[in-house]
Amino acid sequence: MKSELLFSGEPLAxxxxxxxxxxxxxxxGMYLARYRRRVRIVHDxxxxxLWVPRSRNVPGFPDGIFGSDLIARMSEHAVRYGGEIAEGRVVEIARRENDEGFRARLDSGATVDARGLILATGVDTNLAKLDGGDHRTAVRDGVLxxxxxxxxxxxxxxRIAVLGSDLHGAAEAMFLRQYSNDVTLIPKWQVALTDAQRAELEASKVDVLEGRVLRLDATGEAMLVTLEGETLPRRFDILYPAFGSAPRSELAAMLGRLTDPNGCLPFNAYSDGLxxxxxxxxxxxxxxxxxxVAIGQGAMAATRLHNWLREQEGHVMADQK
Ligand SMILES: Cc1cc2nc3c(=O)[nH]c(=O)nc-3n(C[C@H](O)[C@H](O)[C@H](O)COP(=O)(O)OP(=O)(O)OC[C@H]3O[C@@H](n4cnc5c(N)ncnc54)[C@H](O)[C@@H]3O)c2cc1C
Structure with a gap:
């Protein structure tokens, strides 16, 4: 890639x-800012x-915290120490010529150059499609x-339902048995379980329904599931679609080959780097x-990258490397 913005010998911004x-x-971003690094966070x-209605398993918040409040606090924390936050979608990342860092191109056409990169791009949740009711509202109401x-x-x-009768859904239903004696597995289209898997579910008293889902309706208090061949909808207090998620690893793939066929980045990418x-x-x-976990990995990735930059700058003890 051409490095139009870099003058020879001039440090990257x-x-x-x-x-x-x-x-x-x-x-x-907060860690790097406190390591006195010039750092910019770009996000779309x-x-x-931001989807989390109120999380009660974030350490230090026993009464829970809204996801949007947590993100607002964490953003303020990073900015307080000098981190920059900018909105935009990164559509391309490449190495610059002569190993002089990286260049990201945004959807606006703007480019950003930096010596090091941290990809914290998350995953896309595969969502259920509702026939009645609003998806976001159902998540906020805690029925979806x-x-x-x-x-x-x-x-x-x-009364809990898990949608998706395959191994992934079955495992999720089994997990939820820890919380309730009333867990039902519902197929999206058809049951895709072996006899042995069905027997395991039966032994754990997880109900497995047959028949395609015709309608999913969210009310403020419940999820209504209408199955093929049934006239009345079944009512559940809560529905968990078990459709998995899609990692947003496309930017990493632009820099080199990925090892995980599902597109997740290797588990040591936060400690050993990609x-x-x-x-x-x-x-x-x-x-x-x-x-x-994301918080811990963010701290680790920032510290490892800071040390890598110090190494490039010659500011580490040789015996420490
Ligand atoms: C409904 C729901 C409830 C949840 N509840 C909890 C809970 O109670 N407790 C809990 O611990 N976890 C919960 N989670 C999971 C939690 O939200 C995630 O584990 C956490 O957000 C992961 O953080 P992250 O920084 O890795 O990714 P994310 O928070 O998803 O952030 C990814 C970032 O990357 C940006 N991005 C991606 N690609 C690009 C691009 N090309 N250009 C620019 N920006 C890009 C996005 O804009 C975003 O800012 C919940 C998830 C959902 C969906």
Missing amino acids: LDVLIVGAGPAGLTA GSSRA RYCPICDGYEHSRE FPGVYAAGDVVAGLDQIS
Whole structure:
């Protein structure tokens, strides 16, 4: 890629570009700013944390915190110490000539150059399609949920449905049995389970329904599920679609080959890096998709990248490398 903006010998304006302003990117930004690095966080406004109605498993917030409040606090924290936050979608990333850092191109056409990169781009949740009711409102009302680890506790002893009768859905239903004796697995189209898997579910008293879902309706208090061949909808306190998610790893793929066929970045990308000068953190990295994990990985990626930059600058003890 041509480096029109770089004059020979002139340092790049930014030490680090972080893509993503969720818990991972904002933590990394705050750490790097406090390492006195020139850091910019670019994001396209789609952090999954903004979806979180009220999280009760973020350490230090026993009464819970709204995802949007957490992101606002974390943004303010990064900016307080000198981090910059800008909105825009990064559509391309490439190495600059002569190994002089990286260049990102935004959807506006603008470019950003930096010596190091942290990709904290998260994942896209595969959403259920509702026939009645508004999706965001249903999530806010707590009748439609996507993360049993996050909020299964809040639905203890309730009537729970899991949508998606394959191994992924079955595993999610089993997980939710910890919270309720009334867990039902519902196929989106048809049951895709082996006899052995069905037997395991039966032994754990998870009901498996047959028949395609014709309608999904969210009311303020419940989810109504209408199945093929049934006239009346079934009522559940809460529905968990188990459709998985799609990692936003396309920018990493532009820099080199990825090893995970599902597109997640390797689990050690936050500690050992992906490529020299490139780290990743948060949901986009294979592992546990949780705010506290994203925060920890953001801190680690920032520190490793800062040390890598210090190494380039000759400011480390040779025996420490
Ligand atoms: C409904 C729901 C409820 C949840 N509840 C909880 C909970 O209670 N507790 C918990 O621990 N976890 C919860 N989670 C999971 C939690 O939201 C994620 O684990 C967390 O947000 C991951 O942080 P992250 O920084 O890795 O990614 P994200 O928060 O998703 O942030 C990704 C960032 O990358 C940016 N981005 C991606 N690609 C580009 C691009 N090309 N250009 C510019 N910007 C880009 C996005 O704009 C965004 O800022 C929940 C998730 C959902 C969907």
